[in-house]
Amino acid sequence: MLKLNIKNETSRLRAVILGTAASNGPVPKLEDCYDPKSREHVKAGTYPTEQAMVQEIEEVANVFNKYNVQVFRPEVIKDCNQIFSRDIAFVIEDKIIRANILPNREAEVEAIKHVWDKVAPENRIILPEDCHVEGGDVMPWNEYIFIGTYSGADYPNYITARTNRAAVLAIQELFPNKIVKSFELRKSNTNAKENALHLDCCFQPLGKGKAIIHKNGFLIEEEYNWLINFFGIKNIFEITKEEMYHMNSNVFSISEEVIISEKNFTRLNSWLRSEGFIVEEVSYAEIAKQEGLLRCSTLPLIRD
Structure with missing residues (x-):
């Protein structure tokens, strides 16, 4: 059995599900893209190749091996994009919560059944059908759970709106001792520079x-200001629109000191090192073309 334990984003990682790019399938048709960035690359003929993405994910697997992290992988489904394991489920404390994701991604959830089955049945949570949520929007942060959401009346028009109000309320009910703090995110189906697909596309605690x-990335300035006050302005690295577009906030912490980051994030990586972090640089620019990066492709199961 797996004894899950996730209280925050930065405690020492012991076990994780890492997505796979094997048998990723052909380049999607424009109308089948889930986000504006993938559309951009399909149009431009620069959509990433399977070989390049497999290589990039293996670089991350090597970093996990270096730090003795137990790595689970999804079962490979033929011609299916299974890179972003954070979308399909997430762990808070000792519970794994299955995400209600876009209906045509159901198979991805089945592919991690071998991990799901290792968790005690009472700790496997399936939310009611009206709760839409993806792991990229959910961040346990000690006594808090930060959740990115979109509650505009036009929610159904946005394929980029992945977490709704019902899910925020359901998570609050599941964890009555936590303070659930939600943040309204800016959404666009067509402009990747004006779209925060998930909370981790515009914010991440380190x-x-x-x-x-x-x-x-935040629709409501007070909510953004709340985070600035919570962490303190001197502790914050503010990224530009261009850096957000390239997913600079979507790094991944192995521990309080060790962060996996994309090697092209030069400004961020220098700042991290100047703040005393160990930065493990990997190539992830091809995967980034699908509007997801390191946090999106990892699903932490156990941290100390």
Whole structure:
């Protein structure tokens, strides 16, 4: 059995599900893209190749091996994009919560059944059908759970709106001792620079009390200001629209000190090192073309 334990984003990682790019399938048709960035690359003929993405994910697997992290992988489904394991489920404390994701991604959930089955039945949670949520929007942060959401009346028009109000309320009920703090995110189906697909596309807490943030990802300035006050302005690395577009906030913490980051994030990586972090740089620019990066392709199961 797996004894899950996730209380925050930065405690020492012991076990994780890492997505796979094997048998990723052909380049999607424009109308089948889930986000504006993938559309952009399909149109431009620069959509990433399976070989390039397999290589990139293996670089991350090597970093996990270096730090003795137990790595689970999804079962490979033929011609299916299974890179973003964070979308399909997430762990808070000792519970694994299955995400109600876009209906045509159901098979991805089946592919991690071998991990799901290792968890005690009472700790496997399937939310009611009206709760839409993806793991990229959910961040346990000690006594808090931060959740990115979109509650505009036009929610159904946005394929980029992945977490609704019903899910926020359901998670609050599941964890009555936590303070659930939700943040309204800016959505666009067509412009990747104006779209925060998930909360981790515009914000992420790091070890040592630091955080990365992009102001324009938040629809409500007070909510953005709340985070600035919570972490303290001197602890925050503010990223530009261009850096948000390249997913600079979507790094991944192995511990309070160790962060996996994309090697092209030069400004961010220098800042992290100047703040005393160990930065494990990997190539992830091809995977980033699908509007997801390191946090999106990892599903932490156990941290100390």
